[in-house]
Amino acid sequence: MVMDKLGNSLQDALKKLVKSGRIDERTVNEVVKDIQRALLQSDVNVKLVMQMSQHIKERALKEEVPSGMNPREHVIRIVYQELISIIGKSTDIPLKPQTIMMIGLQGSGKTTTTSKLARYFQRKGLKPGVVCADTFRPGAYQQLKTLCTKLNVAFYGEEGNPDAVGIVERGLKELQKNDILIVDTAGRHSLESDLITEMEDIHAVAKPDYKLLVLDGAIGQQASEQARAFNDSIGISGVVISKLDGTAKGGGALSAVSETNSSIAFIGVGETPDDLERFEPDRFISRLLGMGDIKSLIEKAEEALGEEDFDMEAMLRGRFTLKDMYKQLESLNKMGPMKQIMQMLPLGGLGAKIPEDAYQVTGDKLGRYRVLMDSMTEEEMLNPRIIGSARIKRIARGSGCGPDDVRELLKYHKMMQTAMKGFRGGKFNMQKMMKKM
Numbered sequence: 302m303v304m305d306k307l308g309n310s311l312q313d314a315l316k317k318l319v320k321s322g323r324i325d326e327r328t329v330n331e332v333v334k335d336i337q338r339a340l341l342q343s344d345v346n347v348k349l350v351m352q353m354s355q356h357i358k359e360r361a362l363k364e365e366v367p368s369g370m371n372p373r374e375h376v377i378r379i380v381y382q383e384l385i386s387i388i389g390k391s392t393d394i395p396l397k398p399q400t401i402m403m404i405g406l407q408g409s410g411k412t413t414t415t416s417k418l419a420r421y422f423q424r425k426g427l428k429p430g431v432v433c434a435d436t437f438r439p440g441a442y443q444q445l446k447t448l449c450t451k452l453n454v455a456f457y458g459e460e461g462n463p464d465a466v467g468i469v470e471r472g473l474k475e476l477q478k479n480d481i482l483i484v485d486t487a488g489r490h491s492l493e494s495d496l497i498t499e500m501e502d503i504h505a506v507a508k509p510d511y512k513l514l515v516l517d518g519a520i521g522q523q524a525s526e527q528a529r530a531f532n533d534s535i536g537i538s539g540v541v542i543s544k545l546d547g548t549a550k551g552g553g554a555l556s557a558v559s560e561t562n563s564s565i566a567f568i569g570v571g572e573t574p575d576d577l578e579r580f581e582p583d584r585f586i587s588r589l590l591g592m593g594d595i596k597s598l599i600e601k602a603e604e605a606l607g608e609e610d611f612d613m614e615a616m617l618r619g620r621f622t623l624k625d626m627y628k629q630l631e632s633l634n635k636m637g638p639m640k641q642i643m644q645m646l647p648l649g650g651l652g653a654k655i656p657e658d659a660y661q662v663t664g665d666k667l668g669r670y671r672v673l674m675d676s677m678t679e680e681e682m683l684n685p686r687i688i689g690s691a692r693i694k695r696i697a698r699g700s701g702c703g704p705d706d707v708r709e710l711l712k713y714h715k716m717m718q719t720a721m722k723g724f725r726g727g728k729f730n731m732q733k734m735m736k737k738m
């Protein structure tokens with residue numbers, strides 16, 4: 302998943318802090334050392350890491366603990382704020398009619414991102430149209446056309462015609478009835494002069510409101526160099542960092558971009574059209590630190606479920622019967638992969654750890670769970686603890702499944718219940734912590 306490694310290391314560092322008895326200089330130094338190691342492994346610039354470490358140390362020991370916070374929370378808050386400050390701000394992307402020009406080197410993920418972006422606006426209720434001006438890379442036309450067709454997004458391209466500027470001119474005219482016009486341009490292996498000339502020519506014709514540069518997340522700190530070079534040629538409005546799901550070096554690109562005069566608009570977190578996320582530093586960091594991202598979760602739920610009611614409160618409250626679990630699994634299943642959703646909850650962080658197999662609840666399994674639960678009594682659904690071995694056999698027979706299936710369901714429920722509890726209560730309540738921030 303997205304920046305798993307960095308997230309886990311940072312969370313481990315904070316866990317140490319939570320567990321330590323006293324917050325003194327030694328504790329702070331230790332935590333800072335762990336954070337340094339995590340950031341450096343993720344390819345964040347050494348100078349930046351050292352600066353940040355210094356800030357954390359100074360602030361943690363000198364700043365007064367705000368009222369209502371204990372010293373541990375005070376330090377966690379400082380770490381949170383300092384991490385946000387090294388990745389800078391997010392590019393503002395208004396939801397209104399506009400033309401967006403996509404630029405970047407070949408292989409950066411530009412074409413994939415173009416379709417993801419169309420999908421993003423589509424989900425927000427706008428009508429996107431896509432022009433393929435990548436006349437350089439063989440296959441780009443077909444790739445983009447196929448992606449757009451699948452998404453039901455208007456597409457314009459001229460296969461085989463090398464005249465990118467002419468295509469843009471005609472394409473924008475043809476698609477003018479759409480709200481958002483996205484122009485995918487050609488890349489090269491490096492920022493060569495013919496690429497710059499072509500970008501400038503297209504730029505002059507398309508007159509884009511936004512120029513989004515796509516950078517491969519795996520390039521780490523080199524991101525700043527590339528962002529600077531593109532910015533010096535036609536200027537960029539914002540950056541999309543792609544492939545953050547597949548690299549351990551993502552911290553490099555994320556922190557490097559803010560060093561240039563630009564900011565990050567989106568991040569690419571997978572290969573499907575839905576794997577594009579708006580980049581918002583505070584949400585991003587809270588997720589990384591395991592503090593959850595309740596805001597994104599609710600938005601995702603609303604997008605997925607439309608008008609249907611979604612009881613997020615129940616999800617977070619922790620009264621957790623089998624019935625609740627089923628309802629939640631059903632809703633979550635509509636929202637996308639379980640793992641992505643769970644990462645937005647403050648469970649995986651300083652609360653309870655979710656075992657890997659908890660994410661593997663597929664549609665098939667959900668169907669089986671339903672059949673099993675249909676064979677249970679109301680009382681059993683509300684209080685699964687009363688289900689003994691005789692009832693397990695009975696339920697299995699009644700549903701045409703095996704006793705192991707019943708046990709699996711019960712085990713799963715227990716695991717989720719424990720996770721919910723860990724997140725709700727305990728000595729350290731991360732959600733309460735987030736509210737304080």
Ligand code: GDP
Pocket residue numbers: 405406407408409410411412413414438488543544545546547568569570571572576
């Ligand atoms: P272009 O040459 O810049 O247009 O690059 P493409 O859009 O064709 O992308 C190059 C490769 O990167 C393709 O195999 C994409 O599926 C893959 N890719 C793009 N974005 C992402 C991402 O966010 N995550 C992952 N895992 N792969 C991506």
